[in-house]
Amino acid sequence: xxxxxxxxxxxxxxxxxxxxxxxxxxxxxxxxxxxxxxxxxxxxxxxxxxxxxxxxxxxxxxxxxxxxxxxxxxxxxxxxxxxxxxxxxxxxxxxxxxxxxxxxxxxxxxxxxxxxxxxxxxxxxxxxxxxxxxxxxxxxxxxxxxxxxxxxxxxxxxxxxxxxxxxxxxxxxxxxxxxxxxxxxxxxxxxxxxxxxxxxxxxxxxxxxxxxxxxxxxxxxxxxxxxxxxxxxxxxxxxxxxxxxxxxxxxxxxxxxxx
Amino acid sequence: xxxxxxxxxxxxxxxxxxxxxxxxxxxxxxxxxxxxxxxxxxxxxxxxxxxxxxxxxxxxxxxxxxxxxxxxxxxxxxxxxxxxxxxxxxxxxxxxxxxxxxxxxxxxxxxxxxxxxxxxxxxxxxxxxxxxxxxxxxxxxxxxxxxxxxxxxxxxxxxxxxxxxxxxxxxxxxxxxxxxxxxxxxxxxxxxxxxxxxxxxxxxxxxxxxxxxxxxxxxxxxxxxxxxxxxxxxxxxxxxxxxxxxxxxxxxxxxxxxx
DNA sequence: GCGAGGCTTCGGCGGTGGCCGAAGCATCCG
DNA sequence: CGGATGCTTCGGCCACCGCCGAAGCCTCGC
Numbered sequence: 001x002x003x004x005x006x007x008x009x010x011x012x013x014x015x016x017x018x019x020x021x022x023x024x025x026x027x028x029x030x031x032x033x034x035x036x037x038x039x040x041x042x043x044x045x046x047x048x049x050x051x052x053x054x055x056x057x058x059x060x061x062x063x064x065x066x067x068x069x070x071x072x073x074x075x076x077x078x079x080x081x082x083x084x085x086x087x088x089x090x091x092x093x094x095x096x097x098x099x100x101x102x103x104x105x106x107x108x109x110x111x112x113x114x115x116x117x118x119x120x121x122x123x124x125x126x127x128x129x130x131x132x133x134x135x136x137x138x139x140x141x142x143x144x145x146x147x148x149x150x151x152x153x154x155x156x157x158x159x160x161x162x163x164x165x166x167x168x169x170x171x172x173x174x175x176x177x178x179x180x181x182x183x184x185x186x187x188x189x190x191x192x193x194x195x196x197x198x199x200x201x202x203x204x205x206x207x208x209x210x211x212x213x214x215x216x217x218x219x220x221x222x223x224x225x226x227x228x229x230x231x232x233x234x235x236x237x238x239x240x241x242x243x244x245x246x247x248x249x250x251x252x253x254x255x256x257x258x259x
Numbered sequence: 260x261x262x263x264x265x266x267x268x269x270x271x272x273x274x275x276x277x278x279x280x281x282x283x284x285x286x287x288x289x290x291x292x293x294x295x296x297x298x299x300x301x302x303x304x305x306x307x308x309x310x311x312x313x314x315x316x317x318x319x320x321x322x323x324x325x326x327x328x329x330x331x332x333x334x335x336x337x338x339x340x341x342x343x344x345x346x347x348x349x350x351x352x353x354x355x356x357x358x359x360x361x362x363x364x365x366x367x368x369x370x371x372x373x374x375x376x377x378x379x380x381x382x383x384x385x386x387x388x389x390x391x392x393x394x395x396x397x398x399x400x401x402x403x404x405x406x407x408x409x410x411x412x413x414x415x416x417x418x419x420x421x422x423x424x425x426x427x428x429x430x431x432x433x434x435x436x437x438x439x440x441x442x443x444x445x446x447x448x449x450x451x452x453x454x455x456x457x458x459x460x461x462x463x464x465x466x467x468x469x470x471x472x473x474x475x476x477x478x479x480x481x482x483x484x485x486x487x488x489x490x491x492x493x494x495x496x497x498x499x500x501x502x503x504x505x506x507x508x509x510x511x512x513x514x515x516x517x518x
Numbered sequence: 519g520c521g522a523g524g525c526t527t528c529g530g531c532g533g534t535g536g537c538c539g540a541a542g543c544a545t546c547c548g
Numbered sequence: 549c550g551g552a553t554g555c556t557t558c559g560g561c562c563a564c565c566g567c568c569g570a571a572g573c574c575t576c577g578c
Contacts, residue, residue, distance in 0.1 A: 008279030010349040015271025142457030143402035143441030182402030198401030
C-alpha cells in the first residue's frame with residue numbers, strides 16, 4: 001500500500017451495513033454459501049453477489065466452489081484480527097453510555113461465542129482468568145505466554161499443544177519464536193477483558209468442539225455449553241458452579257430475568 | 260455493541276477518503292489542529308470540521324481545546340491498533356500484484372516511520388530481527404517477550420524499561436502480567452514482517468527521539484535518522500553499514516534511483 | 519473594544535454506490 | 549434432456565453523504 005486509497009477502500013468495504021453483516025456472520029470461522037450470506041445481510045441474492053465479489057476482490061474473503069455452491073470464508077486470520085479490533089473500538093465507543101437492555105439472543109452471545117478460531121465471551125474470559133490465577137498463563141495487553149504448568153494442563157485436557165506450537169511457528173514468517181509458546185491476548189468486545197486467542201486459543205477451542213463440550217447455536221456465532229461440557233469445564237477450570245459465569249459480569253444482564 | 264450497526268458505522272467512518280487521510284495523518288501519535296487535518300485530507304475547513312465531529316463522536320478521536328486551537332489525536336492505542344490492522348490487510352490485498360513504482364516520499368516512509376507510539380518500516384524491522392538473533396527478544400505472530408539480556412541491553416541504551424513495565428501493567432485492565440515484560444509484535448504493512456510495538460516499542464521510540472537519533476520529516480509520518488543516530492544505531496544494533504537497510508527489502512526500491 | 523484568525527453551523531448541489539427486477543450462465547437431478 | 553437450484557450480470561432508480569459558499573460564534577492580541 002502506498003497511498004491511503006487502499007486503506008480507505010478496505011474500511012469502506014467493511015463499512016457498508018450489508019457487507020458488515022456478512023463479515024460478522026463469517027467471524028465464526030466457518031465458510032458460508034452466497035445464499036446464507038445474503039440472508040445474513042438481509043438483501044437479495046443478486047445484491048449479495050455484488051458485495052461478495054467486492055470483498056473477495058479486495059482479499060478480505062476467500063471463495064471456493066463446491067458443486068453449484070460457492071463457499072465464502074474470511075481470507076486469513078489477519079482479516080479476523082482486523083474485524084476483532086474494529087469491534088473492540090465500536091463497542092468501546094458505545095460502552096460509556098449506560099448498559100443497554102439486552103435480549104436473550106444477545107445474552108447467549110455474551111455468554112459464549114466463537115471469535116474466528118477461538119472462544120470469546122464470559123466463558124473465554126473466565127477461562128483466561130482462572131488459568132492466570134493458577135500460573136498456567138501470563139497475559140498482558142502486549143502479549144501472553146504459556147508456562148510449563150499451563151502446557152501440561154492443556155495437554156491433560158486433550159489439547160494438541162504440539163500442533164499449535166507448530167502452527168504458530170509456521171505462521172511465523174521469518175522470526176523464530178524461540179520455542180516459547182505464546183498465546184495472543186484478544187480484547188473481548190463484550191466483556192472488555194482479555195481472552196486467549198492465537199494458536200493456543202484455536203487449539204483449545206477445537207478441543208472443546210471435538211470433545212462435545214460446546215456446540216454451535218444455529219444461526220448465530222453463539223455456542224452452547226453441553227451438559228457434559230459443563231461438568232468437564234467446571235472440573236477442569238474449577239468453576240464453583242455454572243452460575244459463576246452469570247455473575248462474572250452481572251451488569252451485562254440488566255433487563256434479563258435470571259432464574 | 261449489540262448489533263452490527265455500530266460495527267459498520269465505525270468502519271464506514273474510516274472508509275471515507277477524507278477521514279482516512281486524517282486518521283493516517285494522526286497515526287504518528289501527535290495531536291493536530293483542525294486546519295492541519297483539513298489540509299492533510301485535502302478538503303476545506305468546514306468539511307473537515309464535520310468529519311472531525313463525527314470521528315470524535317464515535318470515540319475514534321479525542322479533542323482538547325488550547326486557546327483558539329483545537330487539537331485532535333487518536334483516542335487510544337486501541338484505535339491505533341485497529342488502524343494498523345486495517346493497513347496490514349489493505350497492503351496485503353494489494354501486494355500480490357507486482358511491486359508498484361514508488362516515489363522518494365514513499366521510500367522515506369518505508370525506510371522509517373512512526374506507527375502511533377513506536378517505530379515501523381525497515382529500520383524497525385531490522386532492529387527487531389537483530390534483537391531476535393541476539394536472543395534479546397523472542398517474537399512470534401501470537402506474542403513476544405523480552406529476555407533478561409534484552410532488558411539489560413535496552414537499559415544500556417537509555418530506555419526507561421521500568422516505566423514501560425509500569426505502563427504495560429497499568430493498561431492491564433485486571434490481569435497481572437506476572438512480572439514478565441511483553442513486547443507486542445506488530446505486522447509492518449510495508450515490510451510484511453513484525454516489528455516491536457507495545458509499551459517496550461513505545462519506550463524505545465521515545466528514547467530514539469529524546470537522544471536525537473531520529474527526527475520527524477515535516478508533513479509525513481516518516482522519520483529521518485540523524486548522523487548521530489546513524490552512528491548510535493549502527494553501534495547498538497550492529498548494522499554493518501547504513502546501506503544494510505537499503506537492501507533489507509530491495510524489491511521496494513524498484514524505480515527509485517539508488518546513489 | 520475591535521479586527522483577525524480558528525472553527526463551526528446551515529443550506530443547497532452533485533456524484534457515488536447500494537438496491538432490486540429481469541435475464542443469463544452453470545451445475546445438479548430425475 | 550428438461551426443469552430446478554445456485555449464482556452472476558445488466559440496467560435503471562433512488563437515497564445518502566460528502567462537498568463547498570456563506571454566515572455566525574469563540575478566542576486572542578493589539
